[in-house]
Amino acid sequence: MKRVLTAIFFFALLIAAWHVVYVRKIWSPVLVPSPESVGRYLWDIIIDGTLASSVAVTLKRLLAGYLLGLVAGVPLGFLTARVRPLRDTLGVLALGLQGLPSVCWVPLALLWFGQTESAMLFVVVMGTLWSVVLATETGIRNVNPVYVRAARTMGSEGIHTWVTVMLPASLPFVVSGMKQGWAFAWRSLMAAEIYVTILTGFGLGHLLHYGRELNAMDQVVGIMLVIVLIGLLADKTLFSPWERFLHRRWGTEK
Amino acid sequence: MTVAQELQSPASARLTLDQVSKWFDTARGRIQALDDVSLQIAEGEFVCLVGPSGCGKSTLLNMIAGLERPEQGRVLAAGQPVKGPSRERMMMFQESALFPWLDAFGNVMFGLKRKPGLTDKERREVANHYLRLVGLEKFAQAAVHELSGGMKQRVALARALAPNPRVLLMDEPFAALDAMTREQLYGDLQRIWTQRHVTILFVTHNVREAVCLGDRVVLFSPHPGRIRGDFRIELPRPRDINSVEVASYATRITRALKEYMEFGAGI
Numbered sequence: 001m002k003r004v005l006t007a008i009f010f011f012a013l014l015i016a017a018w019h020v021v022y023v024r025k026i027w028s029p030v031l032v033p034s035p036e037s038v039g040r041y042l043w044d045i046i047i048d049g050t051l052a053s054s055v056a057v058t059l060k061r062l063l064a065g066y067l068l069g070l071v072a073g074v075p076l077g078f079l080t081a082r083v084r085p086l087r088d089t090l091g092v093l094a095l096g097l098q099g100l101p102s103v104c105w106v107p108l109a110l111l112w113f114g115q116t117e118s119a120m121l122f123v124v125v126m127g128t129l130w131s132v133v134l135a136t137e138t139g140i141r142n143v144n145p146v147y148v149r150a151a152r153t154m155g156s157e158g159i160h161t162w163v164t165v166m167l168p169a170s171l172p173f174v175v176s177g178m179k180q181g182w183a184f185a186w187r188s189l190m191a192a193e194i195y196v197t198i199l200t201g202f203g204l205g206h207l208l209h210y211g212r213e214l215n216a217m218d219q220v221v222g223i224m225l226v227i228v229l230i231g232l233l234a235d236k237t238l239f240s241p242w243e244r245f246l247h248r249r250w251g252t253e254k
Numbered sequence: 255m256t257v258a259q260e261l262q263s264p265a266s267a268r269l270t271l272d273q274v275s276k277w278f279d280t281a282r283g284r285i286q287a288l289d290d291v292s293l294q295i296a297e298g299e300f301v302c303l304v305g306p307s308g309c310g311k312s313t314l315l316n317m318i319a320g321l322e323r324p325e326q327g328r329v330l331a332a333g334q335p336v337k338g339p340s341r342e343r344m345m346m347f348q349e350s351a352l353f354p355w356l357d358a359f360g361n362v363m364f365g366l367k368r369k370p371g372l373t374d375k376e377r378r379e380v381a382n383h384y385l386r387l388v389g390l391e392k393f394a395q396a397a398v399h400e401l402s403g404g405m406k407q408r409v410a411l412a413r414a415l416a417p418n419p420r421v422l423l424m425d426e427p428f429a430a431l432d433a434m435t436r437e438q439l440y441g442d443l444q445r446i447w448t449q450r451h452v453t454i455l456f457v458t459h460n461v462r463e464a465v466c467l468g469d470r471v472v473l474f475s476p477h478p479g480r481i482r483g484d485f486r487i488e489l490p491r492p493r494d495i496n497s498v499e500v501a502s503y504a505t506r507i508t509r510a511l512k513e514y515m516e517f518g519a520g521i
Contacts, residue, residue, distance in 0.1 A: 144349075144351075146347050146349060146351040147351060147353060149321055149345070149347070149351070150345070150347065150351040150353075151364070152321065152339045153319055153320075153321070153339045153340075153341075153343070153344055153345045153365075154341065154344070154364055154365030154368055154413075154417065155339070155340075155341050155365060155368035155369065155417070156364075156368060160368075164364075165353070168353070168355035169353070169354075169355070171355065248397070249354065249355060249397055250354045250355065250399070251354060251397065251398065251399020251400075
């Protein structure tokens with residue numbers, strides 16, 4: 001409870017400071033909108049349904065790309081961890097491409113796919129895939145070999161060992177990889193939505209983009225707040241409980 | 255098979271090591287781990303392998319478990335060459351090697367689930383029986399990290415015993431525990447061995463521990479691992495590691511061991 005109060009106090013202070021900056025007219029109101037105008041903008045798009053529909057569009061894209069990245073990334077990570085030649089080839093490729101900021105995929109995606117959903121999906125998958133591959137590989141390679149030996153003496157082999165020993169043993173790494181993948185997917189999607197203008201769906205990135213075009217600072221700041229909030233919510237509801245559970249169970253709690 | 259049969263069926267078989275040699279490839283070249291080791295272990299016997307680290311005791315154990323293969327010589331279990339791991343020969347490790355994603359009960363069930371011929375209900379009964387045997391029935395649902403070091407090794411013992419192996423291979427299982435916990439486990443292990451008469455091969459570098467537990471103490475010297483002595487311990491059970499008899503046996507064996515240590519390093 002005390003922690004919640006501290007947080008509330010901190011954010012109230014932040015908004016108050018923002019308000020003071022606005023009232024003192026330190027910068028032009030075109031550059032720094034008032035908290036009230038941002039709040040009003042957010043309220044308006046909540047009422048007219050714009051917010052809900054664009055959040056839905058964005059999350060749908062995010063989920064599709066993210067899940068594709070996971071479905072391909074986890075098995076690839078397993079393979080690069082266990083097959084030497086794959087580690088020396090695919091593993092190096094993954095390491096290289098993971099270092100590539102995902103927005104760098106946008107020009108390529110635009111030329112390959114044009115202004116389409118596919119371009120969007122491609123950028124998100126590329127943003128997710130490599131970090132998931134690397135995290136899974138690390139997870140598998142960190143599995144204590146004594147677990148596998150113990151399992152073998154108990155009659156486990158092949159697929160059974162993979163499913164009942166390697167996978168759960170590497171889970172803490174895989175989950176932090178999933179979290180990292182999520183963060184990368186989110187970043188790449190926002191980049192894609194800002195650069196890829198398509199008519200099949202208006203996402204949050206587009207609202208941000210048009211906010212700039214229309215010089216509507218309340219819209220820009222409002223949408224940024226929404227994006228931050230979604231990121232926070234995803235972390236708190238999707239990943240934190242998982243990580244807490246894993247740390248408690250695996251005994252790695254600090 | 256009923257639970258009663260499962261719990262009572264006699265467990266034992268003899269192990270034979272016949273002129274076993276083994277080499278390892280390391281960064282500094284080929285190193286011989288074991289040199290012409292021959293050893294016979296009778297049914298239901300409790301044999302301790304003692305020697306300083308690097309004498310190939312663990313390698314020997316791994317070969318009997320079927321996790322490694324000899325390069326020369328033969329390893330036989332019940333007269334049959336060992337070709338791979340088997341539920342007949344279960345292994346306990348220095349680190350408990352319990353799976354942290356399962357609770358204590360789940361760990362004991364792991365090997366049982368791979369054992370055919372039992373219904374799921376029977377498996378659960380068997381698992382509970384072994385948790386009771388090691389005195390941890392109240393901790394069935396405990397996560398692994400909630401258990402103390404000694405409790406972990408007790409669960410590991412239950413897990414190793416649950417599939418009813420004929421041979422139990424123990425690789426310095428108590429080395430990481432404090433002295434008090436260790437003494438308790440010596441008592442438990444002797445009690446369980448007396449009840450079930452499973453064949454035990456116990457690796458340790460602690461001579462007293464070996465004398466306290468073993469019917470026989472087999473002495474190894476390192477670089478490469480060779481058998482240097484085979485002592486029969488004629489003491490009544492249960493034995494107390496602090497007793498004068500155990501100490502005097504241990505002194506004799508330690509003296510013999512020191513003669514084979516190249517640089518006189520302690521154990």
